[in-house]
Amino acid sequence: MQEFLLQASDLDTLIQAIRREGHRLLGPVLRDGTIVYDDVTTADDLPKGWTDRQEKAHYRTLPREDGAYFGYVVGPHAWKKFLQLPRRQIWNARRSGDNIQILEVEDPAPPMAFLGVRSCDLHAIAIQDRVFVEDEYRNDSYTRRRSQLFIVAVNCTSSAPTCFCTSMNTGPEVTLPTDLTLTEVLDGEQHFFLIASGSERGARILAQLPVRPAGSQQRQQASDAIAKTAAEVAKGPRSFDSGDLKELIYRNLDSPSWDQVAERCLSCANCTMACPTCFCSTVEDTTDLSGDNAQRWERWDSCFTGDFSYISGGAVRPDTRSRYRQWMSHKLATWHDQFDSSGCVGCGRCITWCPVGIDITEEVQRIRESETR
Numbered sequence: 001m002q003e004f005l006l007q008a009s010d011l012d013t014l015i016q017a018i019r020r021e022g023h024r025l026l027g028p029v030l031r032d033g034t035i036v037y038d039d040v041t042t043a044d045d046l047p048k049g050w051t052d053r054q055e056k057a058h059y060r061t062l063p064r065e066d067g068a069y070f071g072y073v074v075g076p077h078a079w080k081k082f083l084q085l086p087r088r089q090i091w092n093a094r095r096s097g098d099n100i101q102i103l104e105v106e107d108p109a110p111p112m113a114f115l116g117v118r119s120c121d122l123h124a125i126a127i128q129d130r131v132f133v134e135d136e137y138r139n140d141s142y143t144r145r146r147s148q149l150f151i152v153a154v155n156c157t158s159s160a161p162t163c164f165c166t167s168m169n170t171g172p173e174v175t176l177p178t179d180l181t182l183t184e185v186l187d188g189e190q191h192f193f194l195i196a197s198g199s200e201r202g203a204r205i206l207a208q209l210p211v212r213p214a215g216s217q218q219r220q221q222a223s224d225a226i227a228k229t230a231a232e233v234a235k236g237p238r239s240f241d242s243g244d245l246k247e248l249i250y251r252n253l254d255s256p257s258w259d260q261v262a263e264r265c266l267s268c269a270n271c272t273m274a275c276p277t278c279f280c281s282t283v284e285d286t287t288d289l290s291g292d293n294a295q296r297w298e299r300w301d302s303c304f305t306g307d308f309s310y311i312s313g314g315a316v317r318p319d320t321r322s323r324y325r326q327w328m329s330h331k332l333a334t335w336h337d338q339f340d341s342s343g344c345v346g347c348g349r350c351i352t353w354c355p356v357g358i359d360i361t362e363e364v365q366r367i368r369e370s371e372t373r
Contacts, residue, residue, distance in 0.1 A: 001181075001196045004211035005218055008184075008191040011069060012043035014152075017208040018113045021201075023150050026082060027115030028072070033061055035075040037082070040115060047072060054160040054348065056357035066186050070116055073160040074347050078276030079114055079121055080128060083145050087299040090283065095292045107141055113150035117178070119171030120163075120345040122153055124276030126176060130339045131279050150201060153178040157185075157225040162348030164238035164361055170345040172229045180205060183222040194222045238348065238361040245342070248368060249333035253325070257366045262321035264356050269302035271350035271358075272327065277343050280308065303327050328363060 006014065019025050019041070027040040030047040040046065052072045053060045064071050089105045117125075125146075132139040133146060156165075156172030165171030174181050179202035183194040194214050197203040214222075233239065272278040282301040287294040301308055304323045309316035317323045335343035344360070351359045 001198065003194045003196045003214040003219060003222075004206065004209075005214045006182075006193040006195045006209060006211050008067070008069070008193065010210050011046075011193065013209055014180075014195075014205070015040060015043055015115070017205050018115070018150065018152070021111075021113075021150070021205070023111045023113035025113045025115060026079075028070070028075070030061065034059065035061060035072050036077045037075075037079060037114075043069070046070075046116075051158065052160065054162045054352045056162075056351055056359055057353075057355055059352050067191060068158075068184060068186055070154045070182075070184050071158050073156075073158065073163060074118060074121070074349060076274055076349070076353055078274065078347075078349070079117065079125060080276055080279075082112060082114075083125070083149070084128065084132065084139070084142050084279060084281075084300075085298075087297060088141060090296040090298055093294040093296075109141070109144040109148065111148040111150070112145065113152065115152045117151055117153045118156055118347075119153070119174045119176070120165045120168075120347040121276055122151070122174060122176045122178065123168075123170040123345045124347070125151075127277045127339065127341060127343060127345070128279060130341070135339070151178045152180045152182060155181065155183040155222070155226050156229050157183065159229050159232045159236070160348060160352075161237055162351045163233045163236060163346065164240065164348060165346035166230060166234045167238070167240050167242045167361075168342060168344055168346035169242075172233060173226050178202070183226065185218065185221045185225060187221055190221075192218065194218060238346075238351070238359070240361055240364060242342070245364065246333045246336050248364070248371075249329050252367045252370065253329065255367050255370050257363065257370055258321050258325045260366070261324055261358060261363055262319070264358055265320050265324050266356060267304045267306075267320045267323055268355060269304040270353050270355060271360075272302040272304060273300065274349040274353040275331075276345065276347060276349070277331075278302070282308070303330070328360065331360075332364070 025040045028035050029038045029045050035047050046069045048069050049064050049067050051064045088107050091104050093102045132142040153174045155174050179199045181196050197206045280301045281298050284297045303326050331343040
């Protein structure tokens with residue numbers, strides 16, 4: 001894949017080229033003290049010169065000493081909210097006399113482009129593809145949105161202590177197919193991007209940009225920045241051996257560790273809402289006072305909510321212990337049986353956004369240590 005040099009001052013040219021193709025461009029923006037994904041119309045919308053500091057139950061945005069556009073890690077939102085909508089209407093029903101008419105609601109799916117997708121989130125999108133597109137029970141709403149998606153990925157050149165992508169083999173370097181891939185380099189007065197296309201659509205956009213072939217020095221600078229980040233994550237506090245994770249969880253479904261984590265867990269579902277791969281949903285039926293009009297809506301749900309596992313006779317998972325065990329064992333073990341991969345990509349969102357600071361990597365270590373006692 002040939003790499004080209006794009007000066008940072010020309011980043012807006014890339015943004016406008018994508019928008020001219022008719023895509024709704026979504027990317028990182030600074031809002032309410034966090035870096036979230038929302039509409040981007042110019043390079044000025046990006047969080048230039050900002051970074052984030054993350055730890056258990058802790059998130060802060062801080063100014064950087066340089067003008068990096070992508071010098072942060074991941075925020076509270078995942079890209080899934082644009083593909084698997086948090087709430088959408090499924091159908092309308094209307095009664096007229098003895099006749100009932102049910103009309104399916106097809107939600108609009110405009111062409112979208114994601115700017116600044118990290119490797120862990122690329123893996124998360126691929127996981128949701130297996131759930132919603134490639135599985136037996138296909139989600140047509142997701143499929144329509146995904147089929148038109150244009151992705152501009154960004155190699156990570158910074159990390160947070162909550163990152164453990166190297167343990168899950170999901171980053172920090174982009175290895176999955178994308179339309180365009182960027183690597184941001186800041187070195188003294190130099191500020192540029194290496195950019196490469198991975199599709200015909202990407203090549204079409206690339207041809208519109210003021211780029212030139214990257215030299216060996218620029219390629220080495222980019223490679224060194226990615227390698228430095230990989231080393232930071234691999235040596236970080238959340239790094240662990242995931243080679244036997246599925247078997248470890250299966251051996252310890254009755255571990256006392258589940259009782260210990262349940263004493264802290266609030267069953268608030270923050271981890272599942274922030275997680276880029278969690279996909280559970282439910283349906284709600286509503287009717288007006290006349291009884292002549294009804295609607296069905298699909299919305300996000302979580303295995304942590306009390307009603308999620310409710311069936312005739314009661315809930316299958318009535319307590320916090322069973323709900324946390326369901327979430328973690330599904331994420332790290334049974335997901336392999338269903339979808340041939342882990343459900344975790346090591347982004348660390350569940351650690352940062354748990355209000356009581358539960359750390360999934362610590363829980364793995366706790367279970368591992370319990371086997372030696």
